[in-house]
Amino acid sequence: MAxxxxxxxxxxxxxxxxYVLALCSVRYWNVSATTKLIVFLLAYISLMxxxxxxxxxxxxxxxxxDENFLMLIATIGAMxxxxxxxxxxAMLFFQIGKLIEAISMSRTKKSIAKYMDIRPDSANxxxxxxxxxxxxxELNPGDVIVIKPGEKIPVDAIVTxxxxxxxxxxxxxxxxxxxxxxxxxxxxxxxxxxxxxxxRVSKAYADSTASRIMKLVENASYKKSDCENFxxxxxxxxxxxxTLLGILVMILPPMMIASHDTETWMYRGLxxxxxxxxxxxxxxxxxxxxxxxxAASKQGVMIKGSNYLEALSKTETFIFDKTGxxxxxxxxxxxxxxxxxxxxxxxxxxxxxxxxxxHPIAASLKDAYGLxxxxxxxxxxxEHPGFGVEAVIDGKTVHIxxxxxxxxxxxxxxxxxxxxxxxxxxxxxxxxxxILISDVIRQDAKRTIRWMNRRRIExxxxxxxxxxxxxxxxxxxxIEYVYANLMPQDKVEQLEEFMASQLESEKLAxxxxxxxxxxxxxxxxxxxxxxxxxxxxxxxxxxxxxxxxEPFKIINAIRISRGTVRAVRQNLIFAIGMKVILLIMAFYGxxxxxxxxxxxxxxxxxxxxxxxxxxxxxx
Numbered sequence: 001m002a003x004x005x006x007x008x009x010x011x012x013x014x015x016x017x018x019y020v021l022a023l024c025s026v027r028y029w030n031v032s033a034t035t036k037l038i039v040f041l042l043a044y045i046s047l048m049x050x051x052x053x054x055x056x057x058x059x060x061x062x063x064x065x066d067e068n069f070l071m072l073i074a075t076i077g078a079m080x081x082x083x084x085x086x087x088x089x090a091m092l093f094f095q096i097g098k099l100i101e102a103i104s105m106s107r108t109k110k111s112i113a114k115y116m117d118i119r120p121d122s123a124n125x126x127x128x129x130x131x132x133x134x135x136x137x138e139l140n141p142g143d144v145i146v147i148k149p150g151e152k153i154p155v156d157a158i159v160t161x162x163x164x165x166x167x168x169x170x171x172x173x174x175x176x177x178x179x180x181x182x183x184x185x186x187x188x189x190x191x192x193x194x195x196x197x198x199x200r201v202s203k204a205y206a207d208s209t210a211s212r213i214m215k216l217v218e219n220a221s222y223k224k225s226d227c228e229n230f231x232x233x234x235x236x237x238x239x240x241x242x243t244l245l246g247i248l249v250m251i252l253p254p255m256m257i258a259s260h261d262t263e264t265w266m267y268r269g270l271x272x273x274x275x276x277x278x279x280x281x282x283x284x285x286x287x288x289x290x291x292x293x294x295a296a297s298k299q300g301v302m303i304k305g306s307n308y309l310e311a312l313s314k315t316e317t318f319i320f321d322k323t324g325x326x327x328x329x330x331x332x333x334x335x336x337x338x339x340x341x342x343x344x345x346x347x348x349x350x351x352x353x354x355x356x357x358x359h360p361i362a363a364s365l366k367d368a369y370g371l372x373x374x375x376x377x378x379x380x381x382x383e384h385p386g387f388g389v390e391a392v393i394d395g396k397t398v399h400i401x402x403x404x405x406x407x408x409x410x411x412x413x414x415x416x417x418x419x420x421x422x423x424x425x426x427x428x429x430x431x432x433x434x435i436l437i438s439d440v441i442r443q444d445a446k447r448t449i450r451w452m453n454r455r456r457i458e459x460x461x462x463x464x465x466x467x468x469x470x471x472x473x474x475x476x477x478x479i480e481y482v483y484a485n486l487m488p489q490d491k492v493e494q495l496e497e498f499m500a501s502q503l504e505s506e507k508l509a510x511x512x513x514x515x516x517x518x519x520x521x522x523x524x525x526x527x528x529x530x531x532x533x534x535x536x537x538x539x540x541x542x543x544x545x546x547x548x549x550e551p552f553k554i555i556n557a558i559r560i561s562r563g564t565v566r567a568v569r570q571n572l573i574f575a576i577g578m579k580v581i582l583l584i585m586a587f588y589g590x591x592x593x594x595x596x597x598x599x600x601x602x603x604x605x606x607x608x609x610x611x612x613x614x615x616x617x618x619x
Contacts, residue, residue: 008099011050015095018043019088040084047091048072050098067277070239074246074273078593081266090274090593097601100608123154126198136188137205144200147192155188155208157199164195234278242276242583249587268589275582275596284571284607291614292564301557302545311526312544313561315507318452318554319495321520322463322473323360324513325530326551327439331364334420338433346433350425352378353391353400361423361437362389368435386464386487388423399426403466404485406431419472421465441476444552449477451555460498462491462520491520499525511554517541528554564614571607578603 022039051068071094078087123136124146131146136154139145144160147153153166165177168190177193180186186199189210205211250269254262289306296303303309323329338346351369354362355378366373382390387408388401399409406413406424413431416422420436452459460481463470470484483494499508510517510524513531518541521527529542531549546553582599585591591599 007050008095008102011047012092012095012099015043015047015088015092018046019092022088023085037084040088041079044075044079044084044088044091047088047095048075050095067239070243070246070273070277073243074270074593077270077273078267081263081270083267083270083593086593090597093594093597093601094274094277097597097604100601100604120152120154124148124151139201139205141201141204144198147186147197147199149192149194149196151192153186153188153190153192153199155201155205156203157186157201159184159186159197159199162195162197164197165193167191167193238278239276243273246270246273246276264589268586271589271591271593271596272583272586274593275586275591275600276579277597277600278575278579283604284575284611285568287608288564288567288571288611288614291611292560295560295614296557299553299556299560300547300550301553301560302547303557304543304545308526308543309561310565311507312509312557313565314505315457315509315526315558317458317460317498317502317506317508319460319462319498319508319510319520319524320479320551321491321510321512321517322461322465322470323439325442325511326445326461326473326477327441328549329360329439329513331361331421331437331439333364333368333435334438335418335436336368336433337416337436339414339431341432346425346435349393349398349427349432350400350423350435352393353381353389353398353425356381357383357389361421364437365423365435396427397429400424417468419468421469439473441473442549442551444550446477448551448555449479451552453478462486462494464488464491488517488519491517492523495520495523511551528557560614567610567614571610574610575603575607 018039022036022043025036025039051072055068055072071091075087075091078084078090120136122133123139124131125134125139126132126144126146139155145154145157147164149164159180159182161182163179163181166180166186167177168187180197185202186192186197187210188205188208203209246269248269249272250266253265286306289309292309293303293306296309303312320326333347336343336346347365347369348371351366351371352373352375354365355373355375377394379392380390384390384401384405387405388399391398391400399405399411400423403413403415403422403424406426409426409429411424411426411429411431413424413426413434416434416436418436420438422434422436424434425432449459458481459479460483461470461474461477461479462483463473464486465484467482467484470482474480474482486494495508495510502508507525509526509528510520511528511530512521513529517529521529521541521543526544527542528544528546530546530551544557546557578599582591582596586596
């Protein structure tokens with residue numbers, strides 16, 4: 001149980017007992033007026049202690065006017081005019097409301113934490129031929145750990161021995177287990193399902209995937225949405241205004257109408273202040289956003305703050321990177337087209353030129369070559385981002401890259417009409433042919449774009465690939481707007497053009513792989529990184545991270561964001577509307593202090609229940 005909930009229960013227990021004793025002293029026991037005052041005063045002091053402490057902390061932050069201030073002024077006033085029962089009763093119900101608020105927030109956080117706290121308490125570190133149980137925080141990169149069936153993986157590591165299946169649902173939202181074997185990565189927070197495996201630690205506990213995800217979720221509440229900021233601003237101006245109105249209710253009617261009783265209007269003014277307390281409004285907004293962030297986490301979507309969740313609900317344009325986002329980013333050689341040399345020689349030169357590159361296209365070329373690379377033959381490698389690679393192989397200058405690279409170098413080449421990514425190879429300034437590379441479209445990419453098109457959400461594709469490949473992929477997916485042959489800086493410029501043309505209320509999202517698209521992800525209103533699992537660049541640059549390479553998870557995130565904002569707006573309208581009705585009824589004397597607090601508790605409970613459905617978004 002949270003410390004705040006425990007404190008509230010203690011306050012309520014002591015204050016409730018004293019209030020019951022005070023009521024009994026009035027109705028059943030013949031006590032003096034002084035004794036009656038003392039008993040009610042003790043009950044009141046017990047119930048108001050927590051409020052006074054909260055107000056003291058608020059004063060230190062130069063935050064004077066809030067619901068605590070209104071309740072304190074109103075109930076103190078009621079005590080001064082002899083309305084002891086009403087004053088203490090109102091304070092008791094107010095504290096019950098605060099308890100419900102604390103329990104609701106605590107349970108929501110626990111619900112998220114229970115799902116997201118995927119960090120194990122211990123790890124089996126291998127020391128010689130034996131095992132030692134240690135705290136995961138004591139593990140260092142290079143240590144070898146033993147992971148038994150049924151255990152959570154404590155830190156990110158690389159399998160060195162054994163084969164098993166891993167449940168990664170807590171990280172990715174994907175229920176299907178994955179098989180892992182020697183050389184493959186395993187991520188902290190996953191569960192080893194079948195075989196015993198040994199793995200070498202690749203990241204310290206604090207830098208491992210599970211710890212970083214937990215930090216993202218925990219810090220999300222600090223980035224407030226416009227709705228939350230509105231609620232804060234509203235109460236900042238609302239509280240002093242209703243305080244002034246309450247005072248006017250107390251003094252103006254008796255001054256203006258001689259027949260009106262001063263004490264009656266004094267009491268109505270105090271009820272007005274109690275009815276004006278906005279605590280039901282304040283809890284419903286952050287609770288709904290917290291539920292939305294938690295629901296998205298269960299779907300394998302990490303959202304860094306409620307401001308990004310709200311922005312996603314307003315997003316009308318999604319700009320997609322092609323390679324690694326809409327396509328698998330797993331290339332294979334489709335055709336080898338030599339000129340003056342054999343296919344084997346062209347593949348050999350290309351594979352050696354790409355020997356030190358980690359680009360997916362380079363990997364496909366090396367795989368197609370299939371033989372061990374002799375890197376001693378390769379010297380003076382130079383990367384030309386967006387163009388290709390330059391190297392000296394066997395004493396000959398080799399240029400490997402796209403058509404833009406050949407044009408830049410002034411090398412004559414025969415453009416291909418085939419659909420695919422052409423890698424041209426030039427040796428000592430003479431083109432020796434090209435290799436055609438093709439990619440595979442992701443299975444759920446078409447479904448994602450079709451869903452957006454039906455709802456008139458604009459989908460745009462940016463790519464550094466050639467126009468023929470880009471248009472072919474766009475046609476298959478149903479994307480109308482395509483921009484090809486873009487350098488990394490061109491993507492940023494194109495994004496800024498889109499942002500400049502949109503309305504202020506509209507938001508634009510960029511979806512990329514999180515590694516090569518960091519500048520564009522950071523520049524967009526909402527940056528969404530695909531396959532952020534273990535990718536540091538994605539965790540840093542993106543606002544929303546899809547922990548699995550599945551574009552359709554964006555749709556889940558959109559649905560959750562819109563549902564969350566809808567719940568927040570309903571709560572705001574309902575709470576403010578009911579507040580206006582209560583204030584009018586308080587002015588005409590139709591409600592007592594207790595009635596006003598109970599009505600506000602009802603508003604709060606309805607708002608809380610309306611917020612809870614977001615957290616229960618189906619898995």
